Structure formats: structure tokens, C-alpha cells
Amino acid sequence: MDLSNDTIVARATAPGRAGIGIIRISGSRCLCVVDKLILQSCSKSVKNQNRKATLAKFVDENNTVIDQGLVLYFAGPYSFTGEDVIELHAHGGVVLLDWLLQRCIDSGARLANPGEFSLRAFLNNKIDLVQAEAIADLIDSSSRQAVRNAASSLQGFFSNEIESLVESIVEIRVQVEAQIDFVDESIETLEQSKIRFQIERALGSLRMILRSANQGCVLQEGLRVAIVGRPNAGKSSLLNCLAGQNRAIVTEYAGTTRDVLREKILLGDLPIEILDTAGLRETNDPIEREGISRALQSINECDLVLLIFDAAQTDPEQEIKNITKYFDEIDKALDERKVILIENKIDLLGKQPQMVQQDNWRVVSLSAKQVLGIPYLIRSVYEYAGIVETGENQYTARRRHLQSLEQAESYLKQCFENFFNISLELIAEDLKLVQKELNVITGKFTADDLLGKIFSKFCIGK
Numbered sequence: 001m002d003l004s005n006d007t008i009v010a011r012a013t014a015p016g017r018a019g020i021g022i023i024r025i026s027g028s029r030c031l032c033v034v035d036k037l038i039l040q041s042c043s044k045s046v047k048n049q050n051r052k053a054t055l056a057k058f059v060d061e062n063n064t065v066i067d068q069g070l071v072l073y074f075a076g077p078y079s080f081t082g083e084d085v086i087e088l089h090a091h092g093g094v095v096l097l098d099w100l101l102q103r104c105i106d107s108g109a110r111l112a113n114p115g116e117f118s119l120r121a122f123l124n125n126k127i128d129l130v131q132a133e134a135i136a137d138l139i140d141s142s143s144r145q146a147v148r149n150a151a152s153s154l155q156g157f158f159s160n161e162i163e164s165l166v167e168s169i170v171e172i173r174v175q176v177e178a179q180i181d182f183v184d185e186s187i188e189t190l191e192q193s194k195i196r197f198q199i200e201r202a203l204g205s206l207r208m209i210l211r212s213a214n215q216g217c218v219l220q221e222g223l224r225v226a227i228v229g230r231p232n233a234g235k236s237s238l239l240n241c242l243a244g245q246n247r248a249i250v251t252e253y254a255g256t257t258r259d260v261l262r263e264k265i266l267l268g269d270l271p272i273e274i275l276d277t278a279g280l281r282e283t284n285d286p287i288e289r290e291g292i293s294r295a296l297q298s299i300n301e302c303d304l305v306l307l308i309f310d311a312a313q314t315d316p317e318q319e320i321k322n323i324t325k326y327f328d329e330i331d332k333a334l335d336e337r338k339v340i341l342i343e344n345k346i347d348l349l350g351k352q353p354q355m356v357q358q359d360n361w362r363v364v365s366l367s368a369k370q371v372l373g374i375p376y377l378i379r380s381v382y383e384y385a386g387i388v389e390t391g392e393n394q395y396t397a398r399r400r401h402l403q404s405l406e407q408a409e410s411y412l413k414q415c416f417e418n419f420f421n422i423s424l425e426l427i428a429e430d431l432k433l434v435q436k437e438l439n440v441i442t443g444k445f446t447a448d449d450l451l452g453k454i455f456s457k458f459c460i461g462k
Contacts, residue, residue, distance in 0.1 A: 007033060008112035008120075009104040011097060018092030020069075023100055025088070026081045026117055029108055034071065034086050036107040037100065039063075046086075050075045058090060058100060066099065067091055081117055082124030122443060129443025130159045130401070137220055137396045145269035149216045149396040158216075158395035159442055161209050166438050168202045173431045180424050196419045203412045210405045211386065213397035218385045220396050222264075222271030225381070226298045229308040234344040237368040238308060239263060239276040267378055270385060275302060304384055306377075308342035308368075311349055316341050316363050340380050344368055355380060401441050408437035 007027025013020070025033055031047060038046070038056040046054050053070045060066050070089040079085040090100055105111060113119075118132045127135075134153035141147040152158070175195050227235045243265050261276040275298045299305055309319040319341070343365040346353065353373025354365045362380055366373025411430045419427060 006110045007108060008116055009033070009101065009109035010112040010117070011101060012087065013092065015094070016092075017094060021090055021092035021097040023088040023090070023097065023104065024117065025086045025104060025109055026079075026083050026112075026120060027109070028084060030084045030086045031073070033104055033107045033109050034088070037088070037103050038071065039065070046071050046073050049073060051078075053089075058088070058103075060099070060103070061106070067096055077124065077126075080126065081120040082126045083120060128159050130162070130441060131156060132443075133398060134158075134396055137398075141220070142222070142271045143219065143266055143269040145394075146219045146271075146396065149219055149394050153216075153395040153397075158213070158397065161212075161395075162438055162441050165202065165205055165209065166435055168198070168205065169431055169435045169438070172198050172202065173428060173435070176424055176428045176431060180428060192419070196416065199412065199416045199419065203409070203416055206405065206409055206412060210402070210409060212394060213401050213405055215385075215387050216395050216397040217399065217402055218387060219269060219271075220398070222273060223304055223381070223385055224273045224275065224302045225304045225306060226275040226277060226302040227306045227308060228277055228299065229342075230310075233308045233310050234342075234368045235276055235308055236261075238306070238342065238344070239274055241368045241371055241374060242267065242272075242274060267381060270382065270387065272381075303338065304381065305339045306342050307339050308344050311343045311346050311351065311365065316343065316358055316361060320361070338384070340364060340377070340384065342366065342377070347372060404437045404440050408434045411437070 005027065007025065007029040009023060009025045012022040012024040034046060037058055039059060046056065050073055053072050056069065056071045057065045058067045058069065067090050069091065072087040072089070074080070074085040074087075076083040076085070088100060090096060101111075115132075115136070118127070118135055121127050122129060122132045131154050134150045138147060138150035138154060141150055172195060175198075179192070179195075227238055229235050239261070243263050263274045263276070265272055265274060277298055307319070309316075339361065341358075341361050341363040343363060345367060346365050347367040347370045351365060353367075353376055355373075355376040356363050356365075362384075364373060364376045364380055366377060411434045415427050415430045415434075
């Protein structure tokens with residue numbers, strides 16, 4: 001990614017026709033660029049109207065007016081990027097905005113790279129890396145709760161949690177280093193047992209952050225869920241029920257579903273990609289056998305399995321025996337930790353919807369056709385995902401955040417468990433690694449290649 005200090009320009013609004021379109025310019029020469037785009041009678045007014053809107057007429061290369069709109073000037077460092085920033089608010093015509101964008105480029109600006117505005121804000125210490133990523137998450141949010149979480153991260157809640165934990169780690173490091181450097185001196189230091197207690201307390205705080213971050217990551221990225229079962233168990237009916245419309249063909253004939261059907265839905269505030277699979281049974285039909293093979297393979301790529309069966313035909317214990325034999329084909333055991341058993345068609349037996357724990361398996365009794373017991377299923381999926389009642393300070397998170405937090409947890413856990421069995425020098429080194437992993441999250445210690453990877457996924461105008 002180009003990290004130069006050129007003046008950059010990009011559309012800040014989505015492509016297409018709209019009432020208003022915005023072009024954003026950032027850099028030391030943005031006033032010079034805009035001087036060539038508007039009538040000179042408006043130019044002086046723009047320079048004198050910091051953080052205020054100025055009505056201006058946009059002109060072409062022959063000084064002929066092509067539109068009239070607003071110009072907003074934000075003098076650095078009090079702007080989003082920390083540089084001089086100007087926004088042109090014009091009418092949202094495709095040709096018009098492309099014309100104005102090209103005029104900016106012809107006047108000395110460079111087309112911005114994806115995420116370069118946010119990158120400059122990060123490099124100029126206007127935001128940290130977590131807040132920068134929260135901007136992209138806010139734009140990409142697919143539910144209201146995801147929006148709330150991203151907004152909280154943008155306001156700094158996640159960053160503040162990390163910074164507070166880093167301060168605790170630094171304090172512990174100071175005490176450990178004092179024990180190492182002044183072991184023979186008569187100075188006041190905490191006893192080693194008290195240092196270990198502080199490590200335990202920091203480990204508890206880290207685990208709380210990790211749980212919240214994991215929840216925020218799931219709400220942002222969603223889950224991939226496979227519906228698996230024998231023919232006519234009600235797989236397609238359950239998909240249609242959760243999707244709220246007929247997305248899969250439902251018939252009384254076995255083997256109707258031959259391929260893996262994928263549908264993206266919102267389950268409350270949780271984005272889900274549902275995989276409806278072919279029924280598992282013995283068959284000589286080569287097409288159906290291929291569908292069954294794909295159904296089994298889909299389990300490898302999903303986060304959760306909904307194993308559905310007909311309540312009138314079998315019971316949970318027998319169904320597990322019936323289905324698990326198919327998993328030998330893919331050398332994969334059915335992990336009860338990522339499976340919810342769905343006892344379907346309870347309306348035919350006059351049974352009531354319920355959710356129970358049977359041995360190590362979660363069993364939900366429902367009727368997909370009659371839409372009975374679905375709240376129990378939603379609750380089970382939420383519990384599997386680790387989603388609890390959200391508060392004001394929930395925040396969004398990404399996989400890289402979880403990886404750093406998990407690595408920091410492993411180092412800190414090692415410090416706590418082996419505190420009296422290894423040297424203080426090794427404890428100090430592990431604490432140093434904990435701090436390094438936490439600083440990677442906010443960007444205080446970040447490789448340039450990671451920056452390029454993160455910001456390249458942003459919108460061009462951000």
C-alpha cells in the first residue's frame with residue numbers, strides 16, 4: 001500500500017444515481033485542487049469557512065459551470081485524517097461525479113487506495129487500529145446489534161479495555177523486573193505470591209475481554225450452519241421456516257434435494273448462512289450419492305450442525321446411531337459440542353415444543369411445518385455462539401483480535417500456572433509477549449504488511 005503523503009481523492013458515496021454524491025479530498029494541496037474546480041468568487045470564501053458549508057459552483061476545464069453544490073473544508077489537524085480535508089457535495093449523477101473526480105486528479109490529486117483515508121487517520125494518531133477496523137465493520141454490519149457493537153468500538157470501548165489491561169501487565173512487569181534486578185537489595189517489593197495474584201486477576205480480565213470479543217466477532221461475521229438428516233426429516237421445511245419464505249422445494253418424495261442449497265438469513269441479530277443438504281440414506285442413484293457426499297463434506301466447513309429427524313420414526317439416541325455411520329466416509333466423528341438435535345414433526349404426535357439436554361446432546365423438539373418451537377432453536381443457536389444479553393459497551397471484533405487475545409491468554413496462563421516452577425526471567429519474557437500481543441490489536445506494534453492487508457479491504461472512499 002502506498003503510504004506517501006500525496007493529496008488523495010475518492011468518492012465517499014456508493015456508485016450509482018442518487019440525490020447527492022460526495023467526493024472527499026485529503027492532503028496538503030487540497031485547497032489548491034479545489035481552487036481549479038470552483039468559480040474564483042467562491043474560492044476565498046471556502047478558505048475562510050473552516051468547518052462550515054460554502055455554496056459553490058463547480059466548473060469544467062473551460063470554467064463553464066457544470067453543477068452547484070456545497071464545499072466543506074476541515075483544516076488539519078482537526079479533521080478525520082489529521083490533514084486538510086475538503087468534501088464536495090454535488091448532485092449524485094454518475095457522469096457528473098466521474099467528471100468532478102477526474103477534474104480533481106487533473107488538478108493535482110491522486111486517486112486514493114482502498115482504506116487510505118482511514119489509514120492516514122491511523123498514521124496521524126487520530127484513531128487506533130481497532131477504531132479504524134470498526135469503521136469498516138460499521139459499514140458492513142448486517143444487523144442492528146452489529147451496528148451498535150461497531151459504533152462502540154469506534155467510540156473506543158474495545159481499545160480502552162485493551163489499554164487498561166496493558167497498563168496492568170506493565171505494572172506487573174515492573175514488579176517482576178524489580179525482583180530480578182534488585183534481588184539482593186533491601187527495597188520494598190510485593191511478595192511473589194502477590195505478584196501471582198495480580199497475574200491471576202489480569203488473566204480473568206483478559207478472558208472477559210476474549211468472551212466479549214468472540215461474541216462481537218460472531219455477530220459481525222455470522223455462523224455457517226448445516227442442516228443434516230435423513231430424507232423427509234424436514235430439512236428443507238426448516239430452511240424455509242427460518243428464511244421466512246419458500247427457498248427450498250418441499251415434497252413428500254425422498255431425495256428431492258440433490259445438492260447443497262445455501263441461504264443467508266438473519267436469525268434475530270445473528271447473520272447465518274444455512275446449508276440445506278441432501279438426505280442421508282443408502283442409494284444406488286449416482287446423482288443422489290454425489291449429493292450425499294457433498295452433504296457430509298459440508299459439515300467440515302460449517303460451525304454448527306442441525307441434525308434433524310422425524311419424531312414419529314425414531315428417537316434422538318437411535319437417530320445418532322443411524323446417522324453417525326455415514327461419517328466414516330469422511331473420517332470425521334460427530335462432535336456433540338457443535339450439534340443440535342432437532343426432533344421435528346412433533347405436531348403429528350401431539351407433543352409440546354421443548355429444549356432439553358440429553359446426555360451430551362442438546363435436543364430441540366419442534367414442528368418446522370407448523371412453526372412451533374422455533375424460539376427454542378434460536379435460543380440454542382445463540383447459546384452455542386456464546387451470545388448473551390448485550391449491554392451498551394459491547395463491541396465488534398475480528399479474527400485477528402481473537403488470535404492475539406488467545407495467544408496472550410496462553411502466555412499469561414503459563415505465567416500463572418508455572419509462576420513458582422520457572423525463573424522470574426522467563427516470567428518477565430512471557431509478560432513481555434503478552435503486552436506485545438495486546439499492542440498488536442490496537443496497532444501500537446504492527447507490521448506494515450498487516451496494515452496493508454487490513455486497509456486494503458476498506459471502501460475506496462474510506
